Amino acid sequence: MLNFEFKNPTKILFGKGQIANLAKEIPTNAKVLMLYGGGSIKTNGVYEQVIAALAPYEVIEFGGIPANPEYEILMDALAIIKKEKITYLLAVGGGSVIDGTKFLSSAALYEGAEPWDILAKPIRTEKGMPFGTVLTLPATGSEMNSGAVITRRSTQEKLGMGGPGLFPQFSVLDPEVIQSIPDRQIANGITDAFTHVLEQYMTYPAHALLQDRISESIMQTLIEIAPTIMKDKTNYDVASDFMWCCTMALNGMIQKGVPTDWSVHAIGHELTALYNIDHARTLAIIAPSLYRYKFNSKKEKLAQYAERVWNIKTGTVEEKATLAIEKTESFFHSLHIKTKLSEYTESYEKAAAFASERLKSRGWVALGEHKDIKPEDVFKIVEMAY
Amino acid sequence: MLNFEFKNPTKILFGKGQIANLAKEIPTNAKVLMLYGGGSIKTNGVYEQVIAALAPYEVIEFGGIPANPEYEILMDALAIIKKEKITYLLAVGGGSVIDGTKFLSSAALYEGAEPWDILAKPIRTEKGMPFGTVLTLPATGSEMNSGAVITRRSTQEKLGMGGPGLFPQFSVLDPEVIQSIPDRQIANGITDAFTHVLEQYMTYPAHALLQDRISESIMQTLIEIAPTIMKDKTNYDVASDFMWCCTMALNGMIQKGVPTDWSVHAIGHELTALYNIDHARTLAIIAPSLYRYKFNSKKEKLAQYAERVWNIKTGTVEEKATLAIEKTESFFHSLHIKTKLSEYTESYEKAAAFASERLKSRGWVALGEHKDIKPEDVFKIVEMAY
Numbered sequence: 105m106l107n108f109e110f111k112n113p114t115k116i117l118f119g120k121g122q123i124a125n126l127a128k129e130i131p132t133n134a135k136v137l138m139l140y141g142g143g144s145i146k147t148n149g150v151y152e153q154v155i156a157a158l159a160p161y162e163v164i165e166f167g168g169i170p171a172n173p174e175y176e177i178l179m180d181a182l183a184i185i186k187k188e189k190i191t192y193l194l195a196v197g198g199g200s201v202i203d204g205t206k207f208l209s210s211a212a213l214y215e216g217a218e219p220w221d222i223l224a225k226p227i228r229t230e231k232g233m234p235f236g237t238v239l240t241l242p243a244t245g246s247e248m249n250s251g252a253v254i255t256r257r258s259t260q261e262k263l264g265m266g267g268p269g270l271f272p273q274f275s276v277l278d279p280e281v282i283q284s285i286p287d288r289q290i291a292n293g294i295t296d297a298f299t300h301v302l303e304q305y306m307t308y309p310a311h312a313l314l315q316d317r318i319s320e321s322i323m324q325t326l327i328e329i330a331p332t333i334m335k336d337k338t339n340y341d342v343a344s345d346f347m348w349c350c351t352m353a354l355n356g357m358i359q360k361g362v363p364t365d366w367s368v369h370a371i372g373h374e375l376t377a378l379y380n381i382d383h384a385r386t387l388a389i390i391a392p393s394l395y396r397y398k399f400n401s402k403k404e405k406l407a408q409y410a411e412r413v414w415n416i417k418t419g420t421v422e423e424k425a426t427l428a429i430e431k432t433e434s435f436f437h438s439l440h441i442k443t444k445l446s447e448y449t450e451s452y453e454k455a456a457a458f459a460s461e462r463l464k465s466r467g468w469v470a471l472g473e474h475k476d477i478k479p480e481d482v483f484k485i486v487e488m489a490y
Numbered sequence: 491m492l493n494f495e496f497k498n499p500t501k502i503l504f505g506k507g508q509i510a511n512l513a514k515e516i517p518t519n520a521k522v523l524m525l526y527g528g529g530s531i532k533t534n535g536v537y538e539q540v541i542a543a544l545a546p547y548e549v550i551e552f553g554g555i556p557a558n559p560e561y562e563i564l565m566d567a568l569a570i571i572k573k574e575k576i577t578y579l580l581a582v583g584g585g586s587v588i589d590g591t592k593f594l595s596s597a598a599l600y601e602g603a604e605p606w607d608i609l610a611k612p613i614r615t616e617k618g619m620p621f622g623t624v625l626t627l628p629a630t631g632s633e634m635n636s637g638a639v640i641t642r643r644s645t646q647e648k649l650g651m652g653g654p655g656l657f658p659q660f661s662v663l664d665p666e667v668i669q670s671i672p673d674r675q676i677a678n679g680i681t682d683a684f685t686h687v688l689e690q691y692m693t694y695p696a697h698a699l700l701q702d703r704i705s706e707s708i709m710q711t712l713i714e715i716a717p718t719i720m721k722d723k724t725n726y727d728v729a730s731d732f733m734w735c736c737t738m739a740l741n742g743m744i745q746k747g748v749p750t751d752w753s754v755h756a757i758g759h760e761l762t763a764l765y766n767i768d769h770a771r772t773l774a775i776i777a778p779s780l781y782r783y784k785f786n787s788k789k790e791k792l793a794q795y796a797e798r799v800w801n802i803k804t805g806t807v808e809e810k811a812t813l814a815i816e817k818t819e820s821f822f823h824s825l826h827i828k829t830k831l832s833e834y835t836e837s838y839e840k841a842a843a844f845a846s847e848r849l850k851s852r853g854w855v856a857l858g859e860h861k862d863i864k865p866e867d868v869f870k871i872v873e874m875a876y
Contacts, residue, residue, distance in 0.1 A: 105665075105730035107505025112498070118747065119493025279491075311727035313714060314734055317707035325700045341697035344491035348700055348747070357743075361504065361734070 105312045108360040114248045115274040118348070120340070122276045123153040126194075127160055129236055129274040134192035136163045137185055139205050141197045143167060148284035150240055154196050164188055169197065172255040172262065172376060172383070173204030175220060178211075182219065185212050185233070193235035195272075198289075199244025199296075202237050203252035206270045209233045222265055223254055229267030236274040240281045242347040243293035243384065245300060245354025247275035253373070262373045277351065279343035282333070290333060290346075291439040292384035297350040298326050298435070299387040303366050304359040306395065306405050307473035312362045319358045320412045325349050327413070330439060367471035368394055371482055374459035379449050388436040388443050393489035395429050397481065401474060445489050456486040491698045494746040500634045501660040504734070506726070508662045509539040512580075513546055515622055515660040520578035522549045523571055525591050527583045529553060534670035536626055540582050550574055555583065558641040558648065558762060558769070559590030561606060564597075568605065571598050571619070579621035581658075584675075585630025585682075588623050589638035592656045595619045608651055609640055615653030622660040626667045628733040629679035629770065631686060631740025633661035639759070648759045663737065665729035668719070676719060676732075677825040678770035683736040684712050684821070685754060685773040692781065692791050693749040693859040705744045706798045711735050713799070716825060753857035754780055757868055760845035765835050774822040774829050779875035781815050783867065787860060831875050842872040 117125055130136065136158060145151040155163075166181045184190070185208060193212075195205035209232030211219040221227060229250075239247045246252065251266040282290070305319040326349050332342045352358075371394070372386030381389075395402055399422075406425035410416040414431045416424050433443050445452040460479040463471070471477040477485075503511055516522065522544060531537040541549075552567045570576070571594060579598075581591035595618030597605040607613060615636075625633045632638065637652040668676070691705040712735050718728045738744075757780070758772030767775075781788055792811035796802040800817045802810050819829050831838040846865040849857070857863040863871075 105505070105727060105734070107508065109501065109503055111501035115495065115497035116746075117495055119491070122493065311731070312734075313731045314707060314711045314738060317711060318704055321700060321703035321707050325703060328699060341491060344747070345697070345699045348491070348698075352700060360502075361730070 105361040106310065106363070110356060110360045111268070112248065112271065112356050114271045114355075116248065116277060116351070117274060118277045119344075120278060120280055122278050123150070123238055124157050126154070126157045126236060126238065126274070126276055130161065130192055130194070132160065134161055135188065135190050136161045136192045136194055137181070137188070137190040138163055138165050138194045138196060139169060139181065139201055139208070140165070140167045140195075141169050141171075141201050144284070145196055145240060148240075148281065150196060150238065150281060154194070154238055158194070164190065169201050169204045171200045173200045173207070175207075175223075175254055175256040176258065178204050178207055178254070179219070181208055182211050191233070193233055195235060195237040196240065198239070198241025199246045202239070202246040202272070203244070203254065205235050205237070206232070206246070206250075206252035207254050207265065209235050209270060210265065210267070220256065223263040226263065226265050229265065229269040232267075232269040234273050236276075237272045238276045238278075239347070241285060241289055241293065242277075242282065242350035243289075243296040245297070245351055247272060247277065248351050248355040255377070260377045262377050277347050279340055279347045282343040282346065283337045285337065287334065287440075288382075290337065291441055292382050293350060294326055294330055294333070294346070294439055295388050295436060295441050296384040297353040298323060299368060299384070299391055300353040301358065302391060303368055304362065304364045306402055306409065307363040307365055308401060309404050309408070310362050315358050315360065315362050316408070320409070322349050322353050322358070323409075323413050327435060330435070334439065363473040365473045367477050370463065370471050371459055371485060374462050375445070375455060377462075378455060378458050381448050385441055385448065388441045389445050389448070389489050390485065392429050392433050392443055394485050395432075397485045397488060398472065398477070399425065445486070452490050455490075456483045459483070459486050491747040492696065492749070496742060496746045497654070498634065498657065498742050500657045500741075502634065502663060502737070503660060504663045505730075506664060506666055508664050509536070509624055510543050512540070512543045512622060512624065512660070512662055516547065516578055516580070518546065520547055521574065521576050522547045522578045522580055523567070523574070523576040524549055524551050524580045524582060525555060525567065525587055525594070526551070526553045526581075527555050527557075527587050530670070531582055531626060534626075534667065536582060536624065536667060540580070540624055544580070550576065555587045555590045557586045559586045559593070561593075561609075561640055561642040562644065564590050564593055564640070565605070567594055568597050577619070579619055581621060581623040582626065584625070584627025585632045588625070588632040588658070589630070589640065591621050591623070592618070592632070592636075592638035593640050593651065595621050595656060596651065596653070606642065609649040612649065612651050615651065615655040618653075618655040620659050622662070623658045624662045624664075625733070627671060627675055627679065628663075628668070628736035629675075629682040631683070631737055633658060633663065634737050634741040641763070646763045648763050663733050665726055665733045668729040668733065669723045671723065673720065673826075674768075676723065677827055678768050679736060680712055680716050680719070680732070680825055681774050681822060681827050682770040683739040684709060685770070685777055686739040687744065688777060689752050689754055690745040690748065690750045692788055692795065693751055694787060695790050695794070696748050698747045701744050701746065701748050702794070706795070708735050708739050708744070709795075709799050713821060716821070720825065749859040751859045753863050756849065756857050757845055757871060760848050761831070761841060763848075764841060764844050767834050771827055771834065774827045775831050775834070775875050776871065778815050778819050778829055780871050781818075783871045783874060784858065784863070785811065829875075831872070838876050841876075842869045845869070845872050
């Protein structure tokens with residue numbers, strides 16, 4: 105097992121009716137900026153519940169944060185934070201709204217001239233403006249971690265940021281929100297969480313037996329609940345399992361003491377930047393291709409995953425590993441998620457060069473758990489995903 | 491899944507050499523009381539490492555905290571804290587030293603006349619004196635939770651306490667400490683951690699699929715590493731798995747959203763009070779007996795545990811459940827832990843009456859996940875364990 109540090113101070117309020125309890129987590133004298141997205145919270149009852157819970161506070165609203173939260177729009181929110189002397193942020197939404205709020209938490213206390221530097225340099229956030237979240241879309245895990253990804257429309261860039269100052273102080277996880285989520289987003293959420301686990305697991309054996317088993321537990325649970333939640337979003341128990349899996353997939357627990365990959369995300373982000381394909385779907389496109397390309401260095405873990413998650417007990421390591429990749433693709437297909445880039449766009453042929461050139465231009469010369477995936481490998485991995 | 495709140499702010503520093511990093515976690519102006527037990531840290535190299543790391547601080551030492559930390563001895567430490575104006579506590583030891591330190595953390599800021607009231611009433615600790623830990627004996631999980639159990643020798647009482655103010659600020663987990671732990675304590679640690687999981691798992695199905703699987707993961711890992719760690723404590727990888735399992739077994743994660751039992755501990759505590767049997771061994775005595783006595787209400791989970799942890803795939807629910815209890819006993823036996831009270835003491839016949847009378851006298855009329863275990867049931871459960 106590798107040495108590690110672990111600290112996750114976010115308080116989780118999980119279950120039916122927990123939105124009503126959020127006020128006890130916010131200081132009584134706070135001036136709150138409530139941030140949300142395209143307005144779905146106004147039709148599913150969440151908006152009313154949050155407004156009722158915030159009754160004791162002075163609240164300003166900022167809606168319209170888009171999927172893949174855009175720097176340009178967030179800068180408008182930052183101006184309001186400064187002008188109105190906001191002291192507390194409340195994100196009500198999915199990963200995009202929460203990630204955008206994390207950027208604002210950092211930028212609100214940032215003293216440099218250009219907030220984009222937080223992403224471009226990048227600058228680690230030791231202390232941010234305090235914030236909480238009300239999660240409306242399980243997927244990214246942002247509700248219980250300290251990372252965010254922000255998009256700059258003008259330059260087609262999508263960059264990460266983070267630091268110990270960016271954990272939400274609290275997050276409300278009420279599985280009842282799931283019944284009004286569109287099918288497409290449910291499928292994306294399962295795919296996103298599943299791939300988060302893969303990024304922290306599909307590397308090489310590192311003798312972290314419990315972390316491996318917990319990763320396998322999350323994947324087994326997602327596979328178990330997927331058919332039910334895709335059919336019946338009103339099943340509260342299954343919605344609860346889905347929501348908690350998404351949080352546990354990226355709250356830091358399973359990445360401690362083990363090597364991690366994250367090259368699927370790095371490459372996937374470029375496909376979103378170029379084609380605006382949903383984040384989760386870019387992961388489903390890249391992961392199988394990447395695991396085939398890096399088969400030799402990942403085959404032991406692929407075989408372990410085959411045995412424990414997919415119950416493939418016979419065959420050589422190579423045979424099990426090959427079947428595991430096929431099972432993963434089939435799982436994505438069962439969610440109506442396509443796994444080839446050409447199924448999403450007719451102009452797919454420019455993707456390999458675009459992704460590898462962009463990674464090269466940023467000086468990211470190596471990705472993956474062995475730091476051996478170079479721009480030319482990215483070219484081939486994307487090409488294999490056509 | 492049941493509603494839950496979860497927050498665990500303890501920072502874990504895990505791995506070789508991490509003791510050297512503890513000073514960066516303690517405020518520079520702190521006056522530190524370093525607490526330890528019988529002195530084993532002076533022969534295994536931990537004492538020297540801690541003293542070296544604490545070089546920047548004014549430090550007073552308090553050794554001699556016994557297993558099952560005793561109120562009478564802790565009151566001597568409390569007098570030093572007040573006289574010397576201590577501002578930070580550092581526990582260097584196993585669960586007993588850490589639990590004793592938690593009591594002191596609470597008592598140091600307690601304004602009532604009688605610190606025993608913290609346990610007797612009990613009083614929830616919202617804020618304690620800040621403290622960290624250096625774990626030398628994996629078992630109780632106290633290094634990453636906010637609970638403690640304290641013994642009062644004069645009255646043979648063993649009571650629990652807790653509250654959000656009692657999480658360690660940090661805990662150093664260096665698996666290298668394990669090589670100097672006596673075999674008996676290794677066996678106790680495995681048994682203690684395994685039973686902690688059982689208390690949070692062996693109830694009834696509550697549709698918390700991920701929590702179940704994580705509980706099973708911890709038990710599977712303990713079973714997998716037990717033969718190796720019992721034979722070779724210098725195997726760092728296996729020592730790491732053992733140490734992390736013990737922490738994860740009782741850091742709150744697996745108890746969220748599910749019913750919990752804890753009657754094995756409640757009854758076991760009385761056996762320690764009466765006979766001074768090691769805490770872990772009292773759990774191994776009581777658990778099989780309790781699961782047989784409450785067979786009907788626990789058989790579904792016993793059968794699930796049989797299938798997933800012990801790989802028992804055939805038979806009825808009852809057959810699997812019965813085998814699962816036998817497998818659990820065999821596992822304890824494989825650690826050289828005896829599971830019958832008469833194997834520990836000749837005067838075992840007074841135990842049933844003692845335990846049930848003591849539970850009755852404290853007004854604890856009901857134990858277990860259904861609150862249906864009454865003093866007369868305790869009598870029978872203990873009697874079945876003779």
